[in-house]
Amino acid sequence: MRSALNIPVSPLTIEQRLLSMPPVRALQLRLHDYDGDSLGLIAPLAANINDKGNAFGGSLASVMTLAAWALMSMKLEDAGHVADVYVQDSAVRYLAPLYDDLLADARLVPDQDWNAVIAAFAQRGRARALLSARILARDGTLCCTLEGRFVALTPKPAG
Numbered sequence: 001m002r003s004a005l006n007i008p009v010s011p012l013t014i015e016q017r018l019l020s021m022p023p024v025r026a027l028q029l030r031l032h033d034y035d036g037d038s039l040g041l042i043a044p045l046a047a048n049i050n051d052k053g054n055a056f057g058g059s060l061a062s063v064m065t066l067a068a069w070a071l072m073s074m075k076l077e078d079a080g081h082v083a084d085v086y087v088q089d090s091a092v093r094y095l096a097p098l099y100d101d102l103l104a105d106a107r108l109v110p111d112q113d114w115n116a117v118i119a120a121f122a123q124r125g126r127a128r129a130l131l132s133a134r135i136l137a138r139d140g141t142l143c144c145t146l147e148g149r150f151v152a153l154t155p156k157p158a159g
């Protein structure tokens with residue numbers, strides 16, 4: 001992976017960017033995996049527990065949102081682009097309580113294409129992508145899902 005300056009980009013760079021945000025640090029979030037098509041983030045249940053002894057809904061939504069944000073950021077960086085990525089809108093469905101660590105897996109929705117997203121960003125300096133994320137319990141039960149539209153913009157100059 002290379003940045004726009006032709007410097008190798010490490011997946012750990014995305015973890016460092018995530019952890020630079022105080023609310024994200026509170027989640028105790030860590031990069032779990034990244035294979036170029038999907039990205040996984042993990043956070044311990046102990047730091048994200050509610051009064052019922054399961055995962056806090058806000059943490060579930062946050063971890064899924066951050067996984068999708070990180071995936072879009074990494075895909076653009078892999079293609080040599082510097083971009084500011086934002087969540088434009090999202091929908092979360094809570095399907096079952098989670099009593100395990102929060103492991104979110106994000107990917108582009110099936111009818112979207114990374115090549116088109118990257119080409120749009122290269123041509124216009126902005127792009128949108130629809131991404132999905134989910135969290136499964138250790139036994140495979142689907143606990144929650146997120147579908148969100150993410151926007152990448154060329155960073156504004158400082159000053």
